[in-house]
Amino acid sequence: MSTHPAKPDARSKLLDAAMSVVRTKGYSATTVDELCAAAGVTKGAFFHHFKSKEALGVAAVEHWSETTGTVFANAPYHDHPDPLQRVLGYVAFRKSLLTGSVTDFTCLVGTMVQEAYDSAPAIRAACDKSISSHAGTLEADIEAAMEERGMSPDWTATSLALHTQAVLQGAFILAKAKGGAEAAAESVDHLTRYIELLFGAARH
Amino acid sequence: MSTHPAKPDARSKLLDAAMSVVRTKGYSATTVDELCAAAGVTKGAFFHHFKSKEALGVAAVEHWSETTGTVFANAPYHDHPDPLQRVLGYVAFRKSLLTGSVTDFTCLVGTMVQEAYDSAPAIRAACDKSISSHAGTLEADIEAAMEERGMSPDWTATSLALHTQAVLQGAFILAKAKGGAEAAAESVDHLTRYIELLFGAARH
DNA sequence: AGAAACATACCAACCAGTTGGTATGTAGTC
DNA sequence: GACTACATACCAACTGGTTGGTATGTTTCT
Numbered sequence: 128m129s130t131h132p133a134k135p136d137a138r139s140k141l142l143d144a145a146m147s148v149v150r151t152k153g154y155s156a157t158t159v160d161e162l163c164a165a166a167g168v169t170k171g172a173f174f175h176h177f178k179s180k181e182a183l184g185v186a187a188v189e190h191w192s193e194t195t196g197t198v199f200a201n202a203p204y205h206d207h208p209d210p211l212q213r214v215l216g217y218v219a220f221r222k223s224l225l226t227g228s229v230t231d232f233t234c235l236v237g238t239m240v241q242e243a244y245d246s247a248p249a250i251r252a253a254c255d256k257s258i259s260s261h262a263g264t265l266e267a268d269i270e271a272a273m274e275e276r277g278m279s280p281d282w283t284a285t286s287l288a289l290h291t292q293a294v295l296q297g298a299f300i301l302a303k304a305k306g307g308a309e310a311a312a313e314s315v316d317h318l319t320r321y322i323e324l325l326f327g328a329a330r331h
Numbered sequence: 332m333s334t335h336p337a338k339p340d341a342r343s344k345l346l347d348a349a350m351s352v353v354r355t356k357g358y359s360a361t362t363v364d365e366l367c368a369a370a371g372v373t374k375g376a377f378f379h380h381f382k383s384k385e386a387l388g389v390a391a392v393e394h395w396s397e398t399t400g401t402v403f404a405n406a407p408y409h410d411h412p413d414p415l416q417r418v419l420g421y422v423a424f425r426k427s428l429l430t431g432s433v434t435d436f437t438c439l440v441g442t443m444v445q446e447a448y449d450s451a452p453a454i455r456a457a458c459d460k461s462i463s464s465h466a467g468t469l470e471a472d473i474e475a476a477m478e479e480r481g482m483s484p485d486w487t488a489t490s491l492a493l494h495t496q497a498v499l500q501g502a503f504i505l506a507k508a509k510g511g512a513e514a515a516a517e518s519v520d521h522l523t524r525y526i527e528l529l530f531g532a533a534r535h
Numbered sequence: 536a537g538a539a540a541c542a543t544a545c546c547a548a549c550c551a552g553t554t555g556g557t558a559t560g561t562a563g564t565c
Numbered sequence: 566g567a568c569t570a571c572a573t574a575c576c577a578a579c580t581g582g583t584t585g586g587t588a589t590g591t592t593t594c595t
Contacts, residue, residue: 136541160585170585172542241507258505286520294497304455313486342574364551373577
């Protein structure tokens with residue numbers, strides 16, 4: 128009974144509810160009442176933990192970053208000794224997540240920033256930080272792969288890391304538009320092929 | 332006085348207003364009153380032309396497709412005799428549009444489908460049609476470029492056309508998150524490089 | 536006891552959509 | 566060509582329900 132296995136308080140229940148409800152309905156269309164109902168808490172609890180709906184939005188993005196960050200940190204692709212294989216492993220891992228309902232595999236941050244980039248600067252900043260820091264985990268491996276091959280191309284590791292995020296976010300939009308993951312998966316395949324070409328061509 | 336130069340009725344004023352307001356605030360956060368104010372018409376006029384807010388959403392997507400369709404149809408890249416150059420010209424043209432404020436160069440369809448894919452099936456369908464038909468205009472050139480080189484790769488022209496749209500939509504999300512077009516432009520550069528590698532490699 | 540964590544009751548502003556009406560056609564009929 | 570019948574385009578005021586947020590409790594933990 129040392130470390131409580133899980134004593135979900137209202138705050139984390141609300142954040143978990145936000146992750147799924149917001150991804151389904153979007154941020155603006157999600158009401159505070161709805162969030163409370165989904166979390167099984169009252170409105171009093173909501174405004175005890177968050178001073179406004181926007182504050183919950185910021186916290187939800189941070190919560191998302193932590194939750195998904197753990198998933199990626201524990202993913203098996205890190206074990207590869209070759210940094211390029213780690214990058215390709217990351218992309219393959221992202222592709223393997225494209226199953227089940229569209230709501231479940233799409234990204235909270237991409238959804239929220241679309242709606243809030245102009246009207247809620249704090250949410251925009253949180254989303255930027257989330258995307259950029261996640262891309263940052265890729266950048267080191269990309270850089271290592273470049274160095275290993277003695278490459279000095281006209282693109283940067285940063286831009287390639289961000290490009291992977293752009294492809295994934297765009298793939299989610301395709302999935303939402305088409306109501307399925309097929310086109311999204313093929314887009315991720317193109318990303319894999321691009322990275323292989325990029326590094327394969329330099330080998331010669 | 333044969334063809335009226337421009338007699339903007341309430342309907343088209345509302346559709347034009349929707350294109351800019353929705354891209355700024357998102358679909359859900361945009362109110363009917365706001366739209367009416369931006370268009371300079373009354374609420375009565377709104378519900379005379381559209382039976383609901385959702386119906387306006389569908390019409391706005393279709394209006395967007397027509398408006399942007401004209402822009403691309405008249406763009407100069409179509410003149411190139413080489414189909415591959417037309418594809419690359421399209422991507423370069425898309426990159427050249429990444430100027431000014433984020434609101435002005437981002438895509439109405441990508442914004443709307445994120446919010447409405449689950450709650451408004453009619454809007455989702457309209458967005459799918461818009462993206463797919465726009466991708467379709469690229470597909471023919473991609474196919475022609477493949478044939479010209481006698482390529483039979485493990486990817487299809489359709490998937491590459493949709494991939495270009497995914498990259499562009501993802502680039503818009505980057506732009507919104509970062510508050511500027513720089514990262515988006517670099518992502519489009521990566522797309523150009525990918526297409527060049529894809530077709531350049533087959534040349535040999 | 537005192538503070539943090541929650542619950543209940545409530546409110547003012549706002550929202551999509553409705554109502555009843557006016558102004559301007561336009562097609563048909565005698 | 567004028568009168569009726571009907572349709573389209575638009576408007577201002579209103580409505581019932583919803584929204585984010587607050588005020589004021591009660592319970593729980595230390």
